[in-house]
Amino acid sequence: MTEVSTTPMEGLPQDAMKRLGELQGPNGLFTSDLSVNEFLLVKEAGFHPLGLVVGSSIYHIGAMLKNFGSNQELTGLTQAMYHARELAMSRMEEEATMLGADGVVGVRLDVGFYEWGQGTAEFISIGTAVKSESGGNWKTDKGTPFSSDLSGQDFWTLLQSGYAPLGLVLGTCVYHVAHQGIGQVIGNIGQNKEMSNFTQALYEARELAMERMQDEAKALNAEGIVGVSIEEKSHVWGSHVIEFFAAGTAVRKYPSGDIPKPAMVLSLDR
Secondary structure, three states: OOEOOOOOOOOOOHHHHHHHHHHHOOOOOOOOOOOHHHHHHHHHOOEEEEEEEEEEEEEEOOOOOOOOOOOEEOHHHHHHHHHHHHHHHHHHHHHHHHOOOOEEEEEEEEEEEOOOOOOEEEEEEEEEEEEEOOOOOOOOOOOOOEEOOOOHHHHHHHHHOOEEEEEEEEEEEEEEOOOOOHHHHHHHOOOOOOOHHHHHHHHHHHHHHHHHHHHHHHHOOOOEEEEEEEEEEOOOOOOOEEEEEEEEEEEEEOOOOOOOOOOOOOOOOO
8 A cells, every 4th residue: 555656755845834834924814624613612721723734645545355255354455544544644733833733623534535546535634723822731742732623612621621632543444344145145035133244244343443543542641532433434445345433532631720721611502
């Protein structure tokens, strides 16, 4: 599984560097994909938006041989989906670091397949870089900005409860679900019964994705994961090949006094 480009990408594109430089200039203005309500609550939580940060990777995903009649993980595809997302997220975090951000909120990850490149997809990571207005150490143990897919409202609530985000953690598993043989299809006609082979396959694939997400959280020394979502998509591989993708925000409790308290409590619906 290799990227389309034959040489590694060195740093951020010049256009991105120019955009980030303009955000930092004396007359710079911040950009954000936060709604008005989210913007107010992020400010109320003690953070100021610095700018919209983006990471992208156009990735070629090679074909995988699979056994028509067996349940199995397609490890090559799993690794490709992991690597492409990590490239996109690392570039988004690099943009946030250039802005001097403490973290990125409202992160969303998208995958788009294009007709102009068979097996080629763009992986994109977008969020709003923010900086604490009261100081403090909000970065990860590795000194990188935190990332979170929580909404502005959930971010505010998390901080007021004494917890802080560490990072957006992911787990994925691309799995081939076995086809039924002719005999099985005929034997099931007119019967109500569990398809235990399919049940086991989907269980296993979800468990692998969730376990890998949890392993990422442990590596960040997190206490837990909030806002977990599990998506199942076949993308362009056909109905019997499914990606199980788990994502959530790893969090840890901060010592009392480190979390800024709001001057007033806002109750806003998105």
